Amino acid sequence: MEIVFASRHESNPLEWVNALQQALPEHRVRLWDEGGSGRADAAVVWAPPAELFVREPGLTHLFNLGAGVDALLRMPDLPDGITLVRVEDGGMAVQMAEYVLHYLIRESRDLGRYAGLQAQARWQPLDDIDRDAWPVGVMGGGVMGARVAQACAALDYPVAVWSRSGRPVAGTRAFSQDRLADFLAGTRVLVNVLPLTDDTRGILSRAVFEQLRPDAYLINIARGDHLVEADLLACLDSGRLRGAVLDVFSREPLPSDHPFWTDARIQVTPHVAGASLMSLTVRQIAGKVRAVVRGESITGVVDRARQY
Ligand code: NDP
Ligand code: OXD
Numbered sequence: 001m002e003i004v005f006a007s008r009h010e011s012n013p014l015e016w017v018n019a020l021q022q023a024l025p026e027h028r029v030r031l032w033d034e035g036g037s038g039r040a041d042a043a044v045v046w047a048p049p050a051e052l053f054v055r056e057p058g059l060t061h062l063f064n065l066g067a068g069v070d071a072l073l074r075m076p077d078l079p080d081g082i083t084l085v086r087v088e089d090g091g092m093a094v095q096m097a098e099y100v101l102h103y104l105i106r107e108s109r110d111l112g113r114y115a116g117l118q119a120q121a122r123w124q125p126l127d128d129i130d131r132d133a134w135p136v137g138v139m140g141g142g143v144m145g146a147r148v149a150q151a152c153a154a155l156d157y158p159v160a161v162w163s164r165s166g167r168p169v170a171g172t173r174a175f176s177q178d179r180l181a182d183f184l185a186g187t188r189v190l191v192n193v194l195p196l197t198d199d200t201r202g203i204l205s206r207a208v209f210e211q212l213r214p215d216a217y218l219i220n221i222a223r224g225d226h227l228v229e230a231d232l233l234a235c236l237d238s239g240r241l242r243g244a245v246l247d248v249f250s251r252e253p254l255p256s257d258h259p260f261w262t263d264a265r266i267q268v269t270p271h272v273a274g275a276s277l278m279s280l281t282v283r284q285i286a287g288k289v290r291a292v293v294r295g296e297s298i299t300g301v302v303d304r305a306r307q308y
Pocket of ligand 2: 066067068069274
Protein backbone atom coordinates (compact mmCIF):
# COMPACT_ATOMS: atom_id res chain seq x y z
CA MET A 1 0.00 0.00 0.00
CA GLU A 2 1.02 3.60 -0.45
CA ILE A 3 -0.07 5.67 2.52
CA VAL A 4 -0.02 9.45 2.62
CA PHE A 5 0.01 11.45 5.86
CA ALA A 6 -1.91 14.74 5.58
CA SER A 7 -2.62 17.08 8.46
CA ARG A 8 -2.84 20.87 8.53
CA HIS A 9 -2.55 20.90 12.34
CA GLU A 10 0.53 18.83 13.11
CA SER A 11 3.57 20.91 13.99
CA ASN A 12 5.90 18.00 13.20
CA PRO A 13 4.20 15.78 10.61
CA LEU A 14 7.44 13.99 9.77
CA GLU A 15 7.45 12.44 13.24
CA TRP A 16 4.13 10.79 12.38
CA VAL A 17 5.37 9.72 8.95
CA ASN A 18 8.46 8.11 10.48
CA ALA A 19 6.49 6.37 13.21
CA LEU A 20 3.99 5.01 10.68
CA GLN A 21 6.77 3.90 8.35
CA GLN A 22 8.50 2.07 11.21
CA ALA A 23 5.27 0.35 12.17
CA LEU A 24 4.53 -0.59 8.55
CA PRO A 25 7.91 -1.35 6.93
CA GLU A 26 6.25 -3.43 4.22
CA HIS A 27 4.29 -0.38 2.99
CA ARG A 28 5.33 3.04 1.72
CA VAL A 29 4.41 5.99 3.92
CA ARG A 30 4.97 9.54 2.72
CA LEU A 31 4.12 13.07 3.69
CA TRP A 32 1.43 14.87 1.71
CA ASP A 33 2.74 17.54 -0.58
CA GLU A 34 0.81 19.88 -2.80
CA GLY A 35 1.30 17.82 -5.93
CA GLY A 36 0.31 14.41 -4.57
CA SER A 37 1.58 11.25 -6.26
CA GLY A 38 -1.81 10.06 -7.47
CA ARG A 39 -0.88 6.58 -6.21
CA ALA A 40 -1.92 6.61 -2.57
CA ASP A 41 -4.28 3.85 -1.43
CA ALA A 42 -4.84 5.15 2.08
CA ALA A 43 -4.41 8.39 3.98
CA VAL A 44 -3.82 9.10 7.66
CA VAL A 45 -5.37 12.50 8.34
CA TRP A 46 -6.38 15.19 10.78
CA ALA A 47 -7.89 18.27 9.12
CA PRO A 48 -6.49 17.33 5.69
CA PRO A 49 -6.32 19.83 2.83
CA ALA A 50 -9.30 19.69 0.43
CA GLU A 51 -6.98 18.93 -2.54
CA LEU A 52 -6.11 15.55 -1.03
CA PHE A 53 -9.15 13.93 -2.61
CA VAL A 54 -8.52 15.54 -5.99
CA ARG A 55 -4.84 14.65 -6.17
CA GLU A 56 -5.23 11.16 -4.72
CA PRO A 57 -8.26 9.67 -6.48
CA GLY A 58 -7.25 6.09 -5.60
CA LEU A 59 -7.80 6.39 -1.84
CA THR A 60 -9.88 3.54 -0.44
CA HIS A 61 -9.32 4.18 3.30
CA LEU A 62 -9.06 7.32 5.35
CA PHE A 63 -7.70 6.84 8.89
CA ASN A 64 -8.65 9.81 11.06
CA LEU A 65 -6.16 10.64 13.84
CA GLY A 66 -9.01 11.62 16.15
CA ALA A 67 -12.22 10.07 17.44
CA GLY A 68 -14.52 12.75 16.06
CA VAL A 69 -15.11 12.76 12.30
CA ASP A 70 -17.54 15.68 12.06
CA ALA A 71 -15.03 17.96 10.31
CA LEU A 72 -14.12 15.26 7.78
CA LEU A 73 -17.77 14.56 7.01
CA ARG A 74 -18.27 18.26 6.30
CA MET A 75 -15.57 18.29 3.59
CA PRO A 76 -17.41 18.83 0.29
CA ASP A 77 -15.05 16.67 -1.79
CA LEU A 78 -15.01 13.64 0.52
CA PRO A 79 -15.62 10.74 -1.88
CA ASP A 80 -18.68 8.60 -1.17
CA GLY A 81 -16.91 5.30 -1.65
CA ILE A 82 -14.00 5.88 0.74
CA THR A 83 -13.99 3.95 4.03
CA LEU A 84 -13.64 6.34 6.94
CA VAL A 85 -11.97 4.90 10.05
CA ARG A 86 -11.69 6.76 13.34
CA VAL A 87 -9.28 6.21 16.21
CA GLU A 88 -10.83 4.12 18.94
CA ASP A 89 -9.23 5.54 22.05
CA GLY A 90 -5.57 6.10 21.09
CA GLY A 91 -4.87 7.04 24.72
CA MET A 92 -7.59 9.70 24.86
CA ALA A 93 -10.16 7.95 27.02
CA VAL A 94 -8.07 7.88 30.18
CA GLN A 95 -7.17 11.54 29.67
CA MET A 96 -10.85 12.44 29.22
CA ALA A 97 -11.62 10.59 32.46
CA GLU A 98 -8.84 12.45 34.30
CA TYR A 99 -10.09 15.76 32.96
CA VAL A 100 -13.67 15.18 34.05
CA LEU A 101 -12.63 13.86 37.46
CA HIS A 102 -10.45 16.91 38.05
CA TYR A 103 -13.31 19.37 37.56
CA LEU A 104 -15.93 17.14 39.19
CA ILE A 105 -13.82 16.80 42.32
CA ARG A 106 -12.92 20.46 42.38
CA GLU A 107 -16.63 21.37 42.34
CA SER A 108 -18.00 18.67 44.58
CA ARG A 109 -15.30 19.11 47.24
CA ASP A 110 -15.15 22.89 46.87
CA LEU A 111 -11.38 22.63 46.52
CA GLY A 112 -11.18 25.92 44.60
CA ARG A 113 -12.17 27.79 47.77
CA TYR A 114 -9.12 26.66 49.72
CA ALA A 115 -6.86 28.87 47.57
CA GLY A 116 -8.85 31.91 48.76
CA LEU A 117 -8.69 30.73 52.37
CA GLN A 118 -4.94 30.14 52.12
CA ALA A 119 -4.49 33.69 50.79
CA GLN A 120 -6.10 34.88 54.03
CA ALA A 121 -4.11 32.39 56.16
CA ARG A 122 -7.46 30.98 57.34
CA TRP A 123 -7.64 27.42 58.66
CA GLN A 124 -11.26 26.63 57.83
CA PRO A 125 -12.41 23.14 56.87
CA LEU A 126 -15.39 23.30 54.48
CA ASP A 127 -18.37 20.91 54.49
CA ASP A 128 -17.78 17.20 54.01
CA ILE A 129 -18.67 15.86 50.58
CA ASP A 130 -22.09 14.32 50.01
CA ARG A 131 -21.66 12.32 46.83
CA ASP A 132 -25.37 11.74 46.42
CA ALA A 133 -25.72 15.49 45.95
CA TRP A 134 -23.44 15.29 42.88
CA PRO A 135 -25.03 12.86 40.42
CA VAL A 136 -23.14 12.80 37.13
CA GLY A 137 -24.86 12.39 33.76
CA VAL A 138 -22.68 11.46 30.80
CA MET A 139 -24.07 12.11 27.32
CA GLY A 140 -22.53 9.47 25.03
CA GLY A 141 -21.66 5.96 26.15
CA GLY A 142 -19.04 5.13 23.54
CA VAL A 143 -15.31 4.66 23.90
CA MET A 144 -14.84 8.02 25.65
CA GLY A 145 -18.14 8.27 27.49
CA ALA A 146 -17.95 4.79 29.00
CA ARG A 147 -14.45 5.41 30.36
CA VAL A 148 -15.46 8.78 31.82
CA ALA A 149 -18.58 7.30 33.38
CA GLN A 150 -16.73 4.36 34.91
CA ALA A 151 -14.03 6.61 36.35
CA CYS A 152 -16.68 8.73 38.11
CA ALA A 153 -18.53 5.62 39.31
CA ALA A 154 -15.26 4.19 40.67
CA LEU A 155 -15.15 7.16 43.06
CA ASP A 156 -18.71 6.39 44.16
CA TYR A 157 -20.48 9.25 42.42
CA PRO A 158 -23.93 8.20 41.17
CA VAL A 159 -23.55 8.04 37.38
CA ALA A 160 -26.04 7.82 34.51
CA VAL A 161 -25.16 7.39 30.85
CA TRP A 162 -27.37 8.53 27.98
CA SER A 163 -26.82 7.06 24.52
CA ARG A 164 -28.78 6.37 21.39
CA SER A 165 -29.21 2.68 22.18
CA GLY A 166 -29.08 2.86 25.97
CA ARG A 167 -26.11 0.50 25.92
CA PRO A 168 -25.15 -0.67 29.42
CA VAL A 169 -22.00 0.72 31.05
CA ALA A 170 -20.96 -1.25 34.15
CA GLY A 171 -21.61 0.52 37.45
CA THR A 172 -23.88 3.17 35.95
CA ARG A 173 -27.56 3.61 35.02
CA ALA A 174 -28.15 3.49 31.27
CA PHE A 175 -30.73 5.67 29.49
CA SER A 176 -31.68 5.34 25.83
CA GLN A 177 -32.28 8.27 23.50
CA ASP A 178 -36.02 8.47 24.21
CA ARG A 179 -35.38 8.80 27.97
CA LEU A 180 -33.52 12.10 27.85
CA ALA A 181 -35.92 13.81 30.25
CA ASP A 182 -35.47 11.13 32.94
CA PHE A 183 -31.70 11.22 32.46
CA LEU A 184 -31.56 15.01 32.86
CA ALA A 185 -33.88 15.08 35.85
CA GLY A 186 -31.39 12.98 37.82
CA THR A 187 -28.25 14.84 36.70
CA ARG A 188 -26.38 17.68 38.38
CA VAL A 189 -23.01 17.46 36.61
CA LEU A 190 -23.66 17.13 32.88
CA VAL A 191 -20.73 15.79 30.86
CA ASN A 192 -20.98 15.88 27.08
CA VAL A 193 -19.04 13.25 25.12
CA LEU A 194 -21.36 12.89 22.14
CA PRO A 195 -20.21 12.93 18.53
CA LEU A 196 -21.27 16.05 16.63
CA THR A 197 -24.05 15.03 14.21
CA ASP A 198 -27.21 16.59 12.80
CA ASP A 199 -29.05 15.10 15.79
CA THR A 200 -26.72 16.41 18.48
CA ARG A 201 -25.74 19.87 17.18
CA GLY A 202 -26.98 22.48 19.67
CA ILE A 203 -28.09 19.87 22.19
CA LEU A 204 -26.51 21.78 25.09
CA SER A 205 -29.28 24.35 25.16
CA ARG A 206 -31.50 26.14 27.63
CA ALA A 207 -34.17 23.42 27.17
CA VAL A 208 -31.70 20.82 28.41
CA PHE A 209 -30.10 22.94 31.17
CA GLU A 210 -33.52 23.73 32.63
CA GLN A 211 -34.26 20.04 33.15
CA LEU A 212 -31.13 19.42 35.23
CA ARG A 213 -31.02 19.37 39.02
CA PRO A 214 -30.60 22.81 40.62
CA ASP A 215 -27.14 24.33 40.84
CA ALA A 216 -25.95 22.24 37.91
CA TYR A 217 -22.51 22.21 36.31
CA LEU A 218 -21.59 21.62 32.66
CA ILE A 219 -18.48 19.89 31.31
CA ASN A 220 -18.27 19.97 27.49
CA ILE A 221 -15.39 17.93 26.08
CA ALA A 222 -16.96 16.86 22.78
CA ARG A 223 -17.46 19.66 20.24
CA GLY A 224 -18.13 23.38 20.47
CA ASP A 225 -21.16 23.20 18.18
CA HIS A 226 -22.98 21.04 20.70
CA LEU A 227 -23.36 24.18 22.81
CA VAL A 228 -25.69 27.11 22.29
CA GLU A 229 -23.39 29.74 23.79
CA ALA A 230 -26.09 32.33 24.45
CA ASP A 231 -28.13 29.72 26.37
CA LEU A 232 -25.14 28.88 28.55
CA LEU A 233 -24.63 32.53 29.46
CA ALA A 234 -28.36 33.00 30.13
CA CYS A 235 -28.47 29.96 32.43
CA LEU A 236 -25.35 31.10 34.28
CA ASP A 237 -26.93 34.54 34.74
CA SER A 238 -30.18 33.07 36.04
CA GLY A 239 -28.31 30.77 38.44
CA ARG A 240 -29.71 27.65 36.73
CA LEU A 241 -26.09 26.62 36.14
CA ARG A 242 -23.35 27.27 38.74
CA GLY A 243 -20.52 27.06 36.21
CA ALA A 244 -19.04 25.32 33.22
CA VAL A 245 -15.80 23.95 31.93
CA LEU A 246 -15.39 24.04 28.17
CA ASP A 247 -12.61 22.34 26.23
CA VAL A 248 -14.09 22.76 22.76
CA PHE A 249 -15.53 25.72 20.88
CA SER A 250 -17.36 26.56 17.69
CA ARG A 251 -14.34 28.60 16.66
CA GLU A 252 -10.92 27.23 17.58
CA PRO A 253 -8.69 28.84 18.67
CA LEU A 254 -11.26 30.71 20.74
CA PRO A 255 -10.99 34.35 19.59
CA SER A 256 -9.16 36.50 22.14
CA ASP A 257 -12.14 38.86 22.51
CA HIS A 258 -14.60 36.06 23.25
CA PRO A 259 -16.49 36.67 26.53
CA PHE A 260 -15.80 33.14 27.80
CA TRP A 261 -12.15 34.05 28.43
CA THR A 262 -12.99 36.54 31.15
CA ASP A 263 -16.10 34.97 32.66
CA ALA A 264 -15.18 33.75 36.16
CA ARG A 265 -17.95 31.13 36.01
CA ILE A 266 -16.43 29.47 32.95
CA GLN A 267 -13.18 27.53 32.83
CA VAL A 268 -11.65 27.41 29.34
CA THR A 269 -9.09 24.85 28.13
CA PRO A 270 -7.72 24.75 24.56
CA HIS A 271 -9.09 21.43 23.20
CA VAL A 272 -6.74 19.29 25.24
CA ALA A 273 -9.09 17.00 27.17
CA GLY A 274 -7.91 13.92 25.27
CA ALA A 275 -5.01 13.96 22.83
CA SER A 276 -4.28 11.05 20.46
CA LEU A 277 -0.96 9.64 21.63
CA MET A 278 1.37 8.86 18.76
CA SER A 279 2.60 5.41 19.79
CA LEU A 280 -0.87 4.01 20.59
CA THR A 281 -2.51 5.63 17.59
CA VAL A 282 0.15 4.46 15.14
CA ARG A 283 0.00 0.92 16.53
CA GLN A 284 -3.78 0.89 16.12
CA ILE A 285 -3.72 2.23 12.56
CA ALA A 286 -0.92 -0.17 11.55
CA GLY A 287 -2.97 -3.10 12.86
CA LYS A 288 -5.96 -1.96 10.84
CA VAL A 289 -3.93 -1.40 7.66
CA ARG A 290 -2.63 -4.97 7.90
CA ALA A 291 -6.13 -6.32 8.51
CA VAL A 292 -7.41 -4.45 5.43
CA VAL A 293 -4.59 -5.89 3.32
CA ARG A 294 -5.49 -9.39 4.55
CA GLY A 295 -9.08 -8.71 3.53
CA GLU A 296 -10.38 -8.78 7.10
CA SER A 297 -13.01 -6.47 8.54
CA ILE A 298 -11.93 -3.76 10.97
CA THR A 299 -13.62 -1.85 13.80
CA GLY A 300 -13.95 1.93 14.03
CA VAL A 301 -15.48 2.29 10.58
CA VAL A 302 -17.72 5.35 10.51
CA ASP A 303 -21.36 4.85 9.60
CA ARG A 304 -21.94 7.74 7.18
CA ALA A 305 -25.70 7.73 7.75
CA ARG A 306 -25.36 8.00 11.56
CA GLN A 307 -22.39 10.40 11.16
CA TYR A 308 -20.27 8.66 13.81
P1 NDP B 1 -18.25 6.69 20.03
O1 NDP B 1 -18.71 6.63 18.62
O2 NDP B 1 -17.49 5.55 20.59
O3 NDP B 1 -19.51 6.93 20.99
C1 NDP B 1 -20.54 7.80 20.67
C2 NDP B 1 -21.64 7.66 21.70
O4 NDP B 1 -22.63 8.68 21.48
C3 NDP B 1 -22.37 6.32 21.61
O5 NDP B 1 -22.67 5.84 22.90
C4 NDP B 1 -23.64 6.68 20.84
O6 NDP B 1 -24.75 5.84 21.14
C5 NDP B 1 -23.91 8.07 21.39
N1 NDP B 1 -24.77 8.85 20.49
C6 NDP B 1 -24.53 9.21 19.20
N2 NDP B 1 -25.55 9.94 18.71
C7 NDP B 1 -26.46 10.03 19.71
C8 NDP B 1 -27.71 10.66 19.83
N3 NDP B 1 -28.27 11.32 18.80
N4 NDP B 1 -28.38 10.55 21.00
C9 NDP B 1 -27.84 9.88 22.03
N5 NDP B 1 -26.64 9.26 22.00
C10 NDP B 1 -25.95 9.34 20.85
O7 NDP B 1 -17.40 8.04 20.17
P2 NDP B 1 -16.20 8.36 21.18
O8 NDP B 1 -16.67 8.05 22.53
O9 NDP B 1 -14.95 7.72 20.73
O10 NDP B 1 -16.02 9.94 20.98
C11 NDP B 1 -17.09 10.82 21.23
C12 NDP B 1 -16.70 12.24 20.84
O11 NDP B 1 -15.77 12.77 21.79
C13 NDP B 1 -15.98 12.39 19.50
O12 NDP B 1 -16.90 12.38 18.43
C14 NDP B 1 -15.30 13.75 19.66
O13 NDP B 1 -16.17 14.77 19.22
C15 NDP B 1 -15.10 13.88 21.16
N6 NDP B 1 -13.68 13.84 21.53
C16 NDP B 1 -13.10 14.99 22.04
C17 NDP B 1 -11.80 14.99 22.46
C18 NDP B 1 -11.18 16.20 23.09
O14 NDP B 1 -9.95 16.27 23.23
N7 NDP B 1 -11.95 17.18 23.52
C19 NDP B 1 -10.94 13.78 22.34
C20 NDP B 1 -11.65 12.63 21.82
C21 NDP B 1 -12.97 12.68 21.44
P3 NDP B 1 -24.70 4.25 20.80
O15 NDP B 1 -23.76 3.67 21.81
O16 NDP B 1 -26.08 3.80 20.98
O17 NDP B 1 -24.19 4.16 19.37
C1 OXD C 1 -10.88 13.91 18.72
C2 OXD C 1 -10.41 15.15 19.33
O1 OXD C 1 -11.96 13.89 18.13
O2 OXD C 1 -9.24 15.19 19.78
O3 OXD C 1 -10.15 12.91 18.82
O4 OXD C 1 -11.17 16.12 19.43
